[in-house]
């Protein structure tokens with residue numbers, strides 16, 4: 001039923017991500033043994049088996065969710081959509097007592113209303129159960145056992161099951177957050193994009209709730225991001241193989257190493273330090289990450305050279321009285337004090353970024369939620 005190209009790879013998957021992280025995600029998918037990897041817009045497609053799907057959920061740092069394709073079909077009208085969905089052997093995917101929900105995305109002139117597409121899909125599934133068993137499964141929007149995704153582009157419809165359930169940015173270690181935290185996925189993506197090798201010292205001088213230093217610690221200690229999670233969507237699937245999942249958990253535990261790379265973090269705000277401490281403790285790194293309450297401008301160099309990644313206020317969600325002057329100060333301080341370092345800054349404030357006054361050696365466009373950002377790398381000589 002899915003788009004197979006080989007018999008050894010029974011499943012076709014789509015891993016969703018954020019704009020700008022597609023290549024990093026494709027590289028990660030290669031690392032877990034995915035095949036026929038293709039870069040799409042805000043997503044990467046690949047093939048693999050059930051073990052690949054479990055690994056994707058356990059190990060991918062830059063995937064938002066992993067969808068398993070169950071059927072592609074043509075539909076020119078509502079009747080055809082209903083018929084095609086009705087024909088899917090839903091009894092192979094869920095029990096009658098289980099709950100489900102349908103998310104729909106449409107980019108089609110034939111089906112303009114995504115809510116309507118979701119409703120038709122739900123009706124067809126429910127009617128199939130009712131016809132066969134005289135009963136129907138219920139919808140649960142909050143905590144469904146099965147999340148179904150349908151995507152229609154033109155006359156092509158693609159149906160998927162969401163193997164992740166809740167978004168994979170919910171790693172499970174974050175206990176609290178400051179005002180404008182980075183998504184764990186974006187933070188991991190920024191670190192992987194920066195070219196940091198996981199061994200060179202790492203420093204986030206504006207750490208907020210600690211997302212960047214925690215994700216850096218996970219990378220440096222080879223800790224799988226999925227190890228903290230209590231559940232994944234596929235746990236309630238009919239074909240869930242607990243033994244196979246346990247194997248993946250064991251593999252993740254075996255590959256974990258002690259954190260030996262120096263990771264430094266600081267912030268000017270006492271509340272940020274409190275929240276960071278809590279999150280670092282929850283992730284198991286409270287004794288490893290060197291955390292200090294100090295302003296970036298006053299912080300002494302933590303070591304001779306290393307990688308610095310910072311997410312300063314943009315004057316959008318976190319306000320700053322003199323944002324242009326603040327970015328100039330950041331640039332001057334980097335220039336004068338951080339010789340031999342590689343520094344990366346992310347910001348949605350394009351004007352302020354110019355005031356950093358350093359020539360970027362790399363530039364990437366990223367999105368921090370809805371905010372379009374520049375992520376720039378500087379080699380400081």
Ligand SMILES: C[S@@+](CC[C@H](N)C(=O)[O-])C[C@H]1O[C@@H](n2cnc3c(N)ncnc32)[C@H](O)[C@@H]1O
Nearest residue numbers: 181182206207208209211267268269295296311
């Ligand atoms: C956008 S937030 C960082 C969010 C963080 N990346 C996270 O994921 O939670 C910016 C942080 O910069 C801190 N900050 C502002 N000015 C600073 C300065 N001069 N020195 C150090 N930290 C500063 C703020 O207290 C705030 O926590």
